[in-house]
Amino acid sequence: MIKASAPGKLYIAGEYAVLEPGHPALIVALDQFITVTLKEADKQGSICSSYSNGISIPWTRKNGKFYMDERENPFSYITKSVTLVEQYLQELNYDLKYFDLTIESELDNKDGRKYGLGSSGAVTIATIKAILSLYEIDYTSELLYKLAAITHLSLNSNGSFGDLAASSYGGWIAYSCFEKEWVIEKLSTREKISKLVTEKWPKLRIEPLKAPADLRLLIGWTGSPASTTSLVDQLHDEQNDMYDFYKQFLDDSYQCVMWIIEAFKEKNIEKIQQGIRINRHLLKSLAAKSRVNIETDALTDLCTIAESFNGAAKSSGAGGGDCGIVLFNQQDEILPMITAWREKGIVDLPLQVYKEKMTNYESIIWEEK
Numbered sequence: 001m002i003k004a005s006a007p008g009k010l011y012i013a014g015e016y017a018v019l020e021p022g023h024p025a026l027i028v029a030l031d032q033f034i035t036v037t038l039k040e041a042d043k044q045g046s047i048c049s050s051y052s053n054g055i056s057i058p059w060t061r062k063n064g065k066f067y068m069d070e071r072e073n074p075f076s077y078i079t080k081s082v083t084l085v086e087q088y089l090q091e092l093n094y095d096l097k098y099f100d101l102t103i104e105s106e107l108d109n110k111d112g113r114k115y116g117l118g119s120s121g122a123v124t125i126a127t128i129k130a131i132l133s134l135y136e137i138d139y140t141s142e143l144l145y146k147l148a149a150i151t152h153l154s155l156n157s158n159g160s161f162g163d164l165a166a167s168s169y170g171g172w173i174a175y176s177c178f179e180k181e182w183v184i185e186k187l188s189t190r191e192k193i194s195k196l197v198t199e200k201w202p203k204l205r206i207e208p209l210k211a212p213a214d215l216r217l218l219i220g221w222t223g224s225p226a227s228t229t230s231l232v233d234q235l236h237d238e239q240n241d242m243y244d245f246y247k248q249f250l251d252d253s254y255q256c257v258m259w260i261i262e263a264f265k266e267k268n269i270e271k272i273q274q275g276i277r278i279n280r281h282l283l284k285s286l287a288a289k290s291r292v293n294i295e296t297d298a299l300t301d302l303c304t305i306a307e308s309f310n311g312a313a314k315s316s317g318a319g320g321g322d323c324g325i326v327l328f329n330q331q332d333e334i335l336p337m338i339t340a341w342r343e344k345g346i347v348d349l350p351l352q353v354y355k356e357k358m359t360n361y362e363s364i365i366w367e368e369k
Contacts, residue, residue, distance in 0.1 A: 001038070009030060009117060012316070012327075015319070021180070024254065025175050026173075027175055029166040035106075039099060039100045040098070041099050047059060049075070064090075066086055077151070080151050080154055085132065088194055105123070116225070128148055144168040173208055176204065186199075207261075218311065225322060259278075273312035280313070287319075293320050302341065306337055309336060313325065
């Protein structure tokens, strides 16, 4: 039996701009996981998780390829991951095996509501890890990321894939998305996946960062779920009407996030906090111009309260609900802020930064544009 886990994530800075290739974001992996358990089977496999109400759904192969009846399939990210990794394995001349998969998630609350910690990314990474482990393949965080990114591209994801980077690498990372059209073109010419994952992807940058020792991350959950896909679609619909503004937003976001990355390397907490406040202002300006509801009333309450206790706060990810983040100095008192949050119905999530323990760990070096 094989167990493989992948952590959830939160965006710290650079949201929306990171959708454009080469534009940086700061992301952190957290110690809440999706765990995939894999058990080898004989003539048929199965997948079971809370997404199927605990019911085990069978799968088989047709013409040598993974097959599950689409009328019974609630597992698009998982099944596409299996299909993609098995194509990779066949290119490497492995004989394919059947297996049973069980998925357990810590990225929801007890009522099944998502915290907004990137469950689709984490389940993709955990599934890929488990299958590669079944075939005793030594994987790197870069290989995990690229296989997962191709999986999500195949599902027409409109995200930046930063969640995949955080779940692959762990810890704090500086990230910019690759040029999707370049990868799509490679796939359209039927380039082998086993070759594609070894190539340099244009604009892709993943750089692990070490946080200052006294930097403390606090996370508040508003209890209101948000759809990243829907919010990103809304922004895309508005882009043509705000071309000059959006271009300036991208430039300002780039400078802001690079400032924060530099502050991490300098171990300068005050500079990091200043960058977080600037990024919040940029996102609020984008929301006002695009009419996309990024910072909800609950997120505004979260930030206002945190700032009154010396924290640097902003919405996380696409906004519209879910979580906000606050960066403190370790010496600051946080209990009064947490109490004030609770009075507004905001739940503090007691999560810690998760660092992936991999011996074959590497980064895709960051470069200035």
